[in-house]
Amino acid sequence: MPKDLEGLLVVTLEQAVAAPYASSRLADAGARVIKLEREEGDFARRYDRCVNGLSAYFVWLNRGKESVRFNLKDPQDQQLLHNLLSKADVFIQNLAPGATERAGFGSKSLRERYPQLITCDISGYGMEGPYRDMKAYDLLVQAETGLANITGTPESGARVGVSVCDIAAGMYAQQAILQALFARERGKGGRGIEVSLYHSLSDWMNVPYLQHHYGQKTPQREGLRHPTIAPYGAYDCRDGKAVLLSIQNEREWKNLCEIVLQRPDITEDPRFATNPDRVANRAVLDEIINGVFSGLDREEVIARLNEANVAYGKLSTMEDVVTHPQNRFIQVETSAGEVKVLAPPPITPDFEDHYGAVPDLGADDTQVREEFSSS
Known part of the structure; x- marks a missing residue:
């Protein structure tokens, strides 16, 4: 049985976590995702070597994609990107703000050229505003949004132990892309989407913001205690x-x-x-x-x-998590062997889910370049 997004083509200029999260969930749903990587590859490939020599982050976020080495400044690769986008449904990028515009691939101009294309730009602080060009990594944004200041013990703030800003941005991006695809089916054409790490996490901060701004009640750090309930x-x-x-x-x-x-x-x-x-x-x-x-x-x-x-x-240790009786797992193929990964949360009992392999860098160079050698 075909998957829900089978037949859709997603092209990505992505790295790290936020954009790969969004595109990986589209790939899980059946979309064809072509990941364009710099010559040395997505730097998340080198975060660690924990999964049989591969990066834990990369294995988690890049199953089911095709990898093509790509140089945004090379004229031949620029033509390849145009050939891809002429057939694509979605284009996702999370390069530094302004990078795609300088190369002639700004989202607005792309949608003028390809009216049915859905573009999604993921950034640190948004495409406008005084922080537009600031570098933004997950911990920095946890601090800027105030999350780190209400997390931790009374003595010290703390980082949330996983990349919540990146993950939130990836989730919002996926949600907005699916909404745009639905709207396009109703004849509304393509659209541009902008998602930032800062605004994704600031939405999650609405309760402490409202409590502080309107109620003059600033949340305090309580560690593992609840501030208003005991025990x-x-x-x-x-x-x-x-x-x-x-x-x-x-x-x-x-x-x-x-x-x-x-x-x-x-x-x-x-x-x-x-x-x-x-x-x-x-x-x-x-x-x-x-x-x-x-x-x-x-x-x-x-x-x-x-x-x-x-x-x-x-209060589970990681060993407790590994053996937790409520776990569900999926099997993912990699060049280093099959990997057991904690399963995505949605369950569709009437459909058998299948998850694609994690690609090696440039694994699909030849096939994709030959297929999209002309528009």
Whole structure:
């Protein structure tokens, strides 16, 4: 059975994470994605050698694509790009702002030449504004958007442990491209899309922004604690492992005291009568909980939490993640062998998903150049 986007041609001038994320999801859905790489390749190929000698980032984000080495300044390669775009449905690029315009491939001029083309420009801070030409990497944008300042412990801000700015931008780009493809099917022609790392993450920052700007309530860094609910956070167990618990209502609070802590007397303590009381007396409450949990292994604590029907989560190590019973995996072919990758979240039970191989640099040079030697 054909995949949903089979027959669509996507051409990319991409590197790193944001644009490759968007195009990889289009490739998963069946689009043909031709990835144009500089002679030395997408620099994400060299981030590490963790996956049988290949980069973890590159393996994750480039399955199902064709790789062609390409020089944007070379006249013959410029003609190749025009030949590709004359047949393409989508063009994605995340080069430095202005790079494609200087080479004669600005999105506006491309859509004038190819009216059905959907262009997507991904940048750090947007195509306009005083930060337009600033270099933007994920950690820098986490800081600029304020995310790093509300993440971490009271003593220090922290980076979110994965590239959330890049991933957010890639997700928004994919969403906007799919919307544009749907609009084109309704006769609206091609369109230009601009997505930036900064604006992608600033959208995610709307709740703290609104709280601060309109409510004069600035979120504080709480580590693994919830700022307005208690108990809600991480507690160490006897075996050195931690469990997070979350109390959302008075029924759960009662169950926690009676079944998990085995301290029914606490429910009568006026210091913990309501959630605001528990937040105000969090230090004392945490001391009580830690006193119980420190005498039990994590699995013993979890058994009690399950019996009490109290929400919890393990503070998983990466080894816990590798063996997590809820994992789903896909198999991806690479030149270094088959790799098991954590599966994308959408499930379509009536369709059997198949994922393409991760290309070596220039693997499709000859075939693509011959196929698109003329427009």
